[in-house]
Amino acid sequence: MTGIEIAVGYMFAWLVRKAKRVAGRADGEVDRTLDGAMDQLHELVSRKLGEDPALHRLAEEARAGQDGPSVRTRQRVQLALEDAAEQDPGFGEALNRAVERMQSVSRPSSGLSAGDGGAAVGGNVDIRSDHGSAAAWNMGDVSLGNPPQPGAPQG
Numbered sequence: 001m002t003g004i005e006i007a008v009g010y011m012f013a014w015l016v017r018k019a020k021r022v023a024g025r026a027d028g029e030v031d032r033t034l035d036g037a038m039d040q041l042h043e044l045v046s047r048k049l050g051e052d053p054a055l056h057r058l059a060e061e062a063r064a065g066q067d068g069p070s071v072r073t074r075q076r077v078q079l080a081l082e083d084a085a086e087q088d089p090g091f092g093e094a095l096n097r098a099v100e101r102m103q104s105v106s107r108p109s110s111g112l113s114a115g116d117g118g119a120a121v122g123g124n125v126d127i128r129s130d131h132g133s134a135a136a137w138n139m140g141d142v143s144l145g146n147p148p149q150p151g152a153p154q155g
Contacts, residue, residue: 003099004081008058010102011045011077012069014038015062037105041098048084048091055080 017038049055054076061069069077085092 003096004078004085005074006099006103007041007045007081007095008069008074008077010038010041010099011055012058012062014042015059033105037098037101041095041102044091044094044098045081048088049077049080052077052080 017035046055054073057073058069058077061073068074081095085095
C-alpha cells in the first residue's frame with residue numbers, strides 16, 4: 001500500500017472523527033498527539049486539493065457514517081493526491097512525512113493489544129502443572145482427581 005492510499009484512509013478517519021465531534025458523540029478523552037497528526041494531514045491535503053469534488057465526496061461519505069470510503073471515492077481522492085504530488089514534489093514529500101507521522105502515532109507503543117478479557121504478552125509465557133495439579137492462563141471450574149466410574153455410587 002502506498003503512502004497516498006494510506007493518506008486517503010487517514011483523511012477519511014479524520015472526517016469521521018470530526019463528524020462525531022460535531023454530533024456530540026466523540027470520546028471524552030481524545031489522544032492529542034493523534035489528533036494533532038490527523039489535523040496536520042487534513043490541513044496539508046485540504047490546502048492542496050481545495051475544492052476538489054473527490055474531497056467533498058469523501059467528507060459526505062464520512063458524515064453519512066460509512067465504515068470507509070467507497071471504492072470509487074477512494075480512487076478519485078487517491079488520483080487527485082497522486083496528481084498533486086507529481087505536480088508539486090514538495091507536497092509529495094510533505095504528504096509522505098505526514099503519513100509516516102500518522103503511522104508512528106497510531107500504532108500501539110508496544111505493538112501489542114488485547115480486547116476485554118484478553119491478555120497481550122510481549123515475551124515468552126510458560127505455564128506448567130505438576131504433581132497432579134492444573135495450570136492455565138485462564139481457567140474455569142476445574143475438578144481434580146479420578147473421574148467417577150460408570151455405575152459407581154456418587155457420593
